[in-house]
Amino acid sequence: QPGATRVPAATTTMELQNVASLGPSGYTLSIEEKSALQVSMLAIQRKENLPNKLVFWGKIMGETNDYLIAYSLIPAYYFPVKRFYYCTTANMSTLVQMPILSPEWKELSAAIKLPFRGEPSALMIEGAEEPEEPEVAEGEEPPPPVEVFREQHRLSYVVSQIDHDVAVVPRGAFIVDAAHKVTKNKFFEGLSYPAAGSLANYYHFRAPESARAAACLEKPGIVRPADFLDPIAEDAPAGVWSQFYDSSSTMSLLRSFYWPGYFFYHVCETGEYGGVYIGDGLANEDLPFML
Amino acid sequence: AKPQRTAMSMEEAKQFLRAEPADGGPSLYDHLSQVLLKVILERPADANQFFEEISAAVRTEATKTAPPPADEGAAEVVPPAKEAQLKWVDTQSAMFVESTEDAPEGATFPDLYREAAMWKWAGIGFGDDENYRLYLALKALAVSKETGVRFWGKIITRGGDYYVAEVKSSEEDFAEIDPNLMEGAMGPNKYTYFVTKGTGEPWTQLPHVTPKQIVVARQIKRFLTGDLTAPVCSYPPFPGGTEANLLRAQIAQITADCVLSLKGLVKAGEEDDKEVVPEEEEDAAVDGELNELSTWVHAEIDIMPHGRCQAMPEKDEEEEGGEEEPVEYPEPKEPCGEIAEDVVEETGKALWILRTCPGGAGVGPKSLVYAKSLKWPGGGSVAAGKKGSNRSR
Numbered sequence: 001q002p003g004a005t006r007v008p009a010a011t012t013t014m015e016l017q018n019v020a021s022l023g024p025s026g027y028t029l030s031i032e033e034k035s036a037l038q039v040s041m042l043a044i045q046r047k048e049n050l051p052n053k054l055v056f057w058g059k060i061m062g063e064t065n066d067y068l069i070a071y072s073l074i075p076a077y078y079f080p081v082k083r084f085y086y087c088t089t090a091n092m093s094t095l096v097q098m099p100i101l102s103p104e105w106k107e108l109s110a111a112i113k114l115p116f117r118g119e120p121s122a123l124m125i126e127g128a129e130e131p132e133e134p135e136v137a138e139g140e141e142p143p144p145p146v147e148v149f150r151e152q153h154r155l156s157y158v159v160s161q162i163d164h165d166v167a168v169v170p171r172g173a174f175i176v177d178a179a180h181k182v183t184k185n186k187f188f189e190g191l192s193y194p195a196a197g198s199l200a201n202y203y204h205f206r207a208p209e210s211a212r213a214a215a216c217l218e219k220p221g222i223v224r225p226a227d228f229l230d231p232i233a234e235d236a237p238a239g240v241w242s243q244f245y246d247s248s249s250t251m252s253l254l255r256s257f258y259w260p261g262y263f264f265y266h267v268c269e270t271g272e273y274g275g276v277y278i279g280d281g282l283a284n285e286d287l288p289f290m291l
Numbered sequence: 292a293k294p295q296r297t298a299m300s301m302e303e304a305k306q307f308l309r310a311e312p313a314d315g316g317p318s319l320y321d322h323l324s325q326v327l328l329k330v331i332l333e334r335p336a337d338a339n340q341f342f343e344e345i346s347a348a349v350r351t352e353a354t355k356t357a358p359p360p361a362d363e364g365a366a367e368v369v370p371p372a373k374e375a376q377l378k379w380v381d382t383q384s385a386m387f388v389e390s391t392e393d394a395p396e397g398a399t400f401p402d403l404y405r406e407a408a409m410w411k412w413a414g415i416g417f418g419d420d421e422n423y424r425l426y427l428a429l430k431a432l433a434v435s436k437e438t439g440v441r442f443w444g445k446i447i448t449r450g451g452d453y454y455v456a457e458v459k460s461s462e463e464d465f466a467e468i469d470p471n472l473m474e475g476a477m478g479p480n481k482y483t484y485f486v487t488k489g490t491g492e493p494w495t496q497l498p499h500v501t502p503k504q505i506v507v508a509r510q511i512k513r514f515l516t517g518d519l520t521a522p523v524c525s526y527p528p529f530p531g532g533t534e535a536n537l538l539r540a541q542i543a544q545i546t547a548d549c550v551l552s553l554k555g556l557v558k559a560g561e562e563d564d565k566e567v568v569p570e571e572e573e574d575a576a577v578d579g580e581l582n583e584l585s586t587w588v589h590a591e592i593d594i595m596p597h598g599r600c601q602a603m604p605e606k607d608e609e610e611e612g613g614e615e616e617p618v619e620y621p622e623p624k625e626p627c628g629e630i631a632e633d634v635v636e637e638t639g640k641a642l643w644i645l646r647t648c649p650g651g652a653g654v655g656p657k658s659l660v661y662a663k664s665l666k667w668p669g670g671g672s673v674a675a676g677k678k679g680s681n682r683s684r
Contacts, residue, residue: 023418193372242449247489249375290514
């Protein structure tokens with residue numbers, strides 16, 4: 001006797017329509033932000049011919065403006081890659097791709113602990129000046145502009161760090177298919193209520209770093225969903241993640257205390273889940289003292 | 292030796308596939324036909340790519356059996372989700388029952404659903420459904436205490452969040468208390484706070500706060516655990532030890548720093564004690580543009596470094612014996628100070644940001660302005676015209 005016809009679970013990773021699920025976090029997007037993002041996210045997806053649609057990642061607060069960030073998942077051989085786009089609240093209708101960083105700029109970004117200013121072209125090195133306009137002879141193309149270390153580079157670094165540290169998916173949401181590619185599981189039915197209460201059922205959505213998980217991904221043959229990703233339960237110090245159910249006991253919620261502002265929800269026994277970061281982009285370095 | 296492979300006829304092949312395995316499960320033939328049936332019924336877009344998953348899904352469905360009927364007399368095993376959800380449903384339905392009596396006079400509660408629209412521009416919101424239930428919960432609190440209630444905000448903890456409601460303290464609470472140890476209604480204890488873990492849960496009153504608690508709370512940095520009776524282990528040691536006291540001290544500081552009003556709507560009181568009072572109805576008019584920092588002023592008294600709002604009460608000479616040196620306390624700040632004057636001491640950087648929403652292309656005469664605090668993440672105030680709303684998260 002076959003089971004009842006079941007519609008493949010509609011998994012959502014922070015579609016704009018699901019902003020209402022962010023209720024327990026206390027944050028939401030204003031109508032202006034949602035409506036402008038809807039336009040710009042669709043524009044980027046089609047203009048750049050991206051295989052997957054853009055998904056809202058979060059918001060980083062700055063002094064003059066806030067940054068709104070979205071990404072699209074690009075399938076790649078070892079692990080899918082997230083391509084990030086950002087815009088400021090001053091100009092929400094145009095998303096811009098985040099710049100790629102040289103290792104030197106990554107180090108510089110890691111050293112900055114001040115809040116974001118909200119101006120992507122702000123110069124980040126003290127005493128730096130705008131590069132001079134080079135002389136252009138008539139009829140010649142102007143040379144490409146010199147890259148200087150700006151806030152948009154720091155933004156790119158911080159977003160990639162946050163995503164590396166806290167982007168979470170529930171067990172079984174992503175699987176390794178027969179072609180040995182990591183893909184979204186279309187038949188993801190969700191975690192049961194008791195399973196959703198355990199941190200052991202949540203994993204980092206990033207190329208695996210623990211030796212065990214990386215080895216599982218490389219070996220040929222069937223890879224179980226729990227094996228090829230790093231579990232968040234192993235993050236140190238213990239207590240950096242907090243899990244609790246919402247008041248109606250239908251959703252399981254996760255919060256990170258190392259990056260305060262990351263909020264993840266999963267509606268138990270359905271394929272719905274999503275995570276966003278809404279915060280100031282500063283890590284909580286005092287974490288071990290606060291627990 | 293390799294097993295001999297003889298050519299099978301169609302019938303023999305079918306019989307081989309239909310062979311039941313030793314453990315009594317379905318045969319390979321049955322399993323394959325169920326998988327194909329599932330694919331035909333559900334028509335997934337890329338069935339080939341997900342063939343293994345479909346096959347695994349069919350297996351788990353097959354192994355799920357109905358739970359055995361409960362023995363007579365044995366307690367029914369309730370799945371934990373069901374129990375928790377039913378409990379929530381009960382507490383929420385209780386709130387929706389219409390009261391037979393009129394609300395007592397003096398019980399005022401905020402129009403949370405209207406204020407929510409203003410906060411949404413500031414990016415703060417709980418979702419419309421939850422907001423309405425919160426409104427019902429605040430109304431219930433106001434009716435039971437027969438007093439005005441303001442929604443103060445929400446505090447995030449490691450185990451669930453607290454909703455906080457603010458009620459004006461009554462003078463009788465402080466009649467018995469030594470004013471040297473704790474300031475009464477002219478100081479940080481002007482309001483009494485109630486917290487709850489969820490709408491429909493009972494509201495717990497937080498204890499009043501002492502100056503020493505505020506001083507230590509400023510020095511320590513700890514997460515709240517979500518349990519009001521949890522001890523606070525910190526250095527320097529927190530006086531009066533439980534999380535309820537720490538929470539109350541934090542709330543006192545946030546209220547003193549973040550509750551704002553607009554210049555022209557409030558003024559300093561005329562008594563000796565520092566006080567902020569609303570302007571008379573006729574004279575009340577906003578003085579200045581909303582999107583300038585100088586128009587926003589503090590609506591609550593600042594708490595000084597030693598944890599009090601007002602100067603220490605005069606020491607009774609006879610009691611003390613007159614031998615102690617009077618301790619120098621700093622002068623209290625003038626009430627109704629502009630928020631433009633709140634700056635980080637070392638750098639002079641402002642502690643408040645103003646944003647207009649909608650801004651950019653959508654800016655118009657009805658745009659609201661919200662003031663965001665950089666000192667207390669989540670604290671802010673929204674204003675449009677004369678109407679304002681304060682919130683802390």
